[in-house]
Amino acid sequence: MLNISKKTKIVATIGPVTNTLEKVRELIDAGMNVMRINFSHGTYETHKTIIDISKKLIEEHIYIPIMLDTAGPEIRCHFFEDGKVEIVKDSIVTINMKEVLGTATEFSVNYPKLVDDILVGDMIKIDDGKLRLDVIEVDREKRLIKVKAFNTHVISNRKGINIPGERMTLPALSERDKKDIKFGIENGIDMIAASFTRCAADVIQLKNYLAELGAPEIPIIAKIENKQGVDNIKEILEVADGIMVARGDMGVDIPPEVVPVMQSDIILECRKVGKPVIVATQMLDSMQTNPLPTRAEVSDVATAIKEGADAVMLSAETASGLYPVESAAMQQRIAITMEEFLPYTQLANFGYNYSKKKRSDAIATSVASTANLIDAKAIVCFSETGKSAICISKSRPKCPIIMVTSSPAAGMRVAPYFGIYSIVVKTLPQLIEDMEAFALIKMRQLGLKPNDNIIITGGTPTGTGSTNFLRIVALNKLGDI
Template sequence: IISKVENTEAVEKLDEVIENSDGLMVARGDLGVEVPPEDVPVIQRTMINKCRKLGKPVITATQMLDSMKHNPNPTRAEVSDVANAVSESTDAVMLSAESASGEYPVESVAMQAKISAKMEKTLNYEALNREAYETSNKTLNDAIANAVANTACLLDAKLIICFSETGMTAKRLSKCRTCCPIIDVSKSRAACVDAAMGYGVYPKLLKHVPQFIEEMEVVAIHICKQLGIEPGSQVVITGGTPVGAGRTNFMKVITYKSNKEANLDL
């Protein structure tokens, strides 16, 4: 359930709405009609912060590149709007009329992606990771997710590969706002779909999830090969042995070497 927050009542009961939702959408267009325009950026930031602390995805939407419905290039204010949403660490930015009925749908999507990618390089991932842990329950799983995210940042890792039964490991990592993509490996289609909403998470559905660290490393190498990761890159692996819900208990850093092949039926 993704709840669309677009009126004063929803804003006033924001905590309850978040608690009963899988994620939120900041519908700035309709919200701007219900509240003073100058309040919309404040509400947007509040929603993003609350969702991030609870590990729930938040989508920032409506009028992001509105002028591109009829023009091939956005205004500078629109570029700043998209950049601001990314700098606030939203999980997703969403186009509406720009891609649904506008004259430049492909250009709009490409521009949104370019702005987002540029801004993601400027985020303070260490601070976001630290804040994620401080607002967590500080369980073993939270500590490992924090360590994985921090290690990936320190080593400039190209990938985090997590082996998960339920997708919760990927969700915890997503909450940390990792500096590199998270590949969530699971045999559960439902878990993959659920985790895919999270910041930086790319699900990988497997027929069988490996049970031991050595097997996970082989799968990780195969994934690196599939994705064209540059040889010599650092990759962080995390999961649990034995595999099971809530059993995340290890982290391992590997250096990807292309000559070590894994012929797997994934």
């Protein structure tokens, strides 16, 4: 049964502690809507296990899409003795361009050209900035960089490395990314989160590669993680299918105190164009080891929802933490609470003001406004492609949008959008009366009460590509069918 208790979506990273069908079911019950696989970690074997879980769920008519999160043009440490090592404050450490097994005095990175891009005086930040290394010597002949540790910190295998600034010459789409994406497409992933997107050209390059693979329809969520991405957000939105505000690396590349401002601005730009925006990184970070979050973390999730995020994300909390299901359940409870206080009338007007003002936009705004006025408990939208449901989502109605479609791909595509839940059928009803009968039965199955009102909307005849009707129906009419 669909979990429609909230409208803000939850993207949960699946990892060693959650990569079983049983745990995934628990996460779904706790509010998960999208399964993220971080391709910076794990093996193809473990990734395929997660994808196969999604396929098993589809057999049960449960549509939870797989988001492939690319490693992207990122720099990472190689491996360390015992998997981790403590770098001590003021110690001198050598960074080797040739792969070595890392120690407290020497480790290597996966980007051999780092020695060519780096300068004496630069800062190298590791593990989302938790370790700072200051460059004191660059030996391009021996391919070595010497650094001095600014602080003490334990780093582990394959931790991310940031060099603040825009001098790095990393490719937008690495050979590893191409290999990973090809594997993902061949095994049935549903969307891609493109790490470290810097400009529209990065997205276009990925789109072209997907076309080469015969999968041009795969949605691309551009991850904004650095100053270039922030500066180019409008051009990126023109070509991407959605945005992820990836605050971990962003907070290393730009001052952390500026990140909340950037988050607000990016959410607003996404809202204007009606594309989904996911707020990510460290949302409930302490729940990796604690059963309850800090009050600051609760406020962080609440603020993202209040600002208009379509979805919030969990990373290590659900991939490797001690309380994965509790983390998702906590985000769900925060969402349910915050959604009671959203300014729905203003949100509906905002959706129309920034729309293309076509007939379908007017109907979408009318649907949302009417639903709010009559306190409808659900909007049932019959949509082949999902576009009608997305239009309604832009106006942020107070009740959930139940999209009925005959396209599994469309059902998966709308998963990150605020308020949209999918029911996939073999064939869409052709007549309004048949749509009404279907909607009444399904809504009662979802637990709505006899005196509840619902709104039914769609296009008739089916397949016209345009929403052209709105109907208010009371569930007590079910007795007449």
